[in-house]
Amino acid sequence: MRALPLAAVLLFDTSRQAVVPFEPGPEVRLYVCGITPYDSTHLGHANTYLTYDLLIRRLEDRGHTVKLVRNITDVDDSILPKARELGIDFLELAAAETARFHGDMVALNTRPVFNEPHATQWVAEMVEMVQTLDEKGHTYNVDGTVFFDVSTFESFGAVSGYDEATMIEFAAERGGHPDDPRQRNPLDFILWQPSLDDEPSWPSPWGPGRPGWHIECSAMAKGTIGETIDLHGGGSDLIFPHHECERAQSEAANGVTFVTHWMHCGMVAYEGTKMSKSLGNLVFVCELSKTADPRAIRLALMRHHYRTDWEWFDGDIDAAAELLDRLYAAANAGNGPDPVPYAKRLRAALDDDLDAPAALAELSALADGINHGGSDESAPTILRELAALCGVDLTAPVAPLY
Numbered sequence: 001m002r003a004l005p006l007a008a009v010l011l012f013d014t015s016r017q018a019v020v021p022f023e024p025g026p027e028v029r030l031y032v033c034g035i036t037p038y039d040s041t042h043l044g045h046a047n048t049y050l051t052y053d054l055l056i057r058r059l060e061d062r063g064h065t066v067k068l069v070r071n072i073t074d075v076d077d078s079i080l081p082k083a084r085e086l087g088i089d090f091l092e093l094a095a096a097e098t099a100r101f102h103g104d105m106v107a108l109n110t111r112p113v114f115n116e117p118h119a120t121q122w123v124a125e126m127v128e129m130v131q132t133l134d135e136k137g138h139t140y141n142v143d144g145t146v147f148f149d150v151s152t153f154e155s156f157g158a159v160s161g162y163d164e165a166t167m168i169e170f171a172a173e174r175g176g177h178p179d180d181p182r183q184r185n186p187l188d189f190i191l192w193q194p195s196l197d198d199e200p201s202w203p204s205p206w207g208p209g210r211p212g213w214h215i216e217c218s219a220m221a222k223g224t225i226g227e228t229i230d231l232h233g234g235g236s237d238l239i240f241p242h243h244e245c246e247r248a249q250s251e252a253a254n255g256v257t258f259v260t261h262w263m264h265c266g267m268v269a270y271e272g273t274k275m276s277k278s279l280g281n282l283v284f285v286c287e288l289s290k291t292a293d294p295r296a297i298r299l300a301l302m303r304h305h306y307r308t309d310w311e312w313f314d315g316d317i318d319a320a321a322e323l324l325d326r327l328y329a330a331a332n333a334g335n336g337p338d339p340v341p342y343a344k345r346l347r348a349a350l351d352d353d354l355d356a357p358a359a360l361a362e363l364s365a366l367a368d369g370i371n372h373g374g375s376d377e378s379a380p381t382i383l384r385e386l387a388a389l390c391g392v393d394l395t396a397p398v399a400p401l402y
């Protein structure tokens with residue numbers, strides 16, 4: 001008997017504003033914008049990276065090989081002032097925070113990356129891409145600052161679908177300078193800029209300086225997984241301007257489609273307030289891990305669909321710890337109900353726009369079934385396999401941490 005072909009994975013595509021089939025080839029090229037290493041990993045980061053991790057696990061489960069590139073933005077407008085404030089070299093700060101980030105990603109059991117390019121190691125490629133854009137007439141230079149001229153790229157705005165007023169508002173909030181009198185259009189953005197006296201600089205045809213934020217990801221994506229990416233991800237705050245500008249530069253320079261599918265994650269707030277550095281209410285993974293099993297953090301985040309904006313409450317970790325205890329007990333119990341329907345529903349949930357809460361409900365229901373007894377001795381093994389598919393390893397005991 002021949003196995004029926006699997007139904008396609010369905011995922012929401014930001015640029016199409018619809019749930020559509022995601023049908024990559026056997027090898028999936030996935031680029032997710034990584035951290036700027038000037039502070040610790042907070043729950044918003046964890047939520048983003050665990051979302052793509054869950055997708056990767058399901059794609060691997062379906063037989064794909066996934067090449068994940070997650071960059072480190074070790075030079076940009078955020079890390080340099082922070083290093084100045086701390087009185088240390090920016091690369092020293094980047095190395096320390098990158099090491100902490102790696103520790104958090106290991107604790108959260110994320111799949112390994114195919115490549116983790118550091119922006120400072122790809123500056124020559126960034127300069128080369130700006131040169132190409134220059135040759136193709138997409139730039140203008142004002143006293144050593146090179147801008148991308150959005151009027152030369154007709155479909156600017158196609159990723160976000162935002163109107164011009166919204167784009168200008170977000171550009172001002174998220175690192176752009178729509179009021180800069182040197183710009184021909186408020187939405188033009190920096191490709192290359194002179195460095196301040198105490199900032200790092202690299203040689204370029206426009207004088208020594210440093211790259212703009214957006215060109216970094218365009219060059220690193222091209223250099224690591226090529227000119228066309230199957231799926232590009234990041235938080236929804238990166239839709240504009242970052243991803244819009246990435247696409248404009250990459251397609252203007254390379255002449256081919258940059259991204260086949262755009263997938264973005266919602267934002268995490270803290271008990272009713274936006275989680276932000278300036279408000280001092282960031283919930284850090286390393287702090288939470290001091291009193292909570294990292295698997296419980298993962299389960300707590302899975303309770304929310306990736307596309308929703310949601311709020312973290314301190315009690316969330318207790319509910320997730322209770323679920324972890326229940327899952328672990330069931331994974332080590334005797335017989336249970338027939339696990340096959342649970343496995344089918346869990347995989348179907350993941351294939352239906354990565355519905356993590358529905359997948360989690362199946363894990364919980366199977367655990368409850370096992371804990372109530374049954375006649376199928378494969379149930380605990382299948383529960384362990386399904387939990388592993390969700391990134392939760394039930395082979396290690398749950399330590400009484402508090």
Ligand SMILES: [Zn+2]
Binds near residue numbers: 032033034217242
């Ligand atoms: Zn990026």
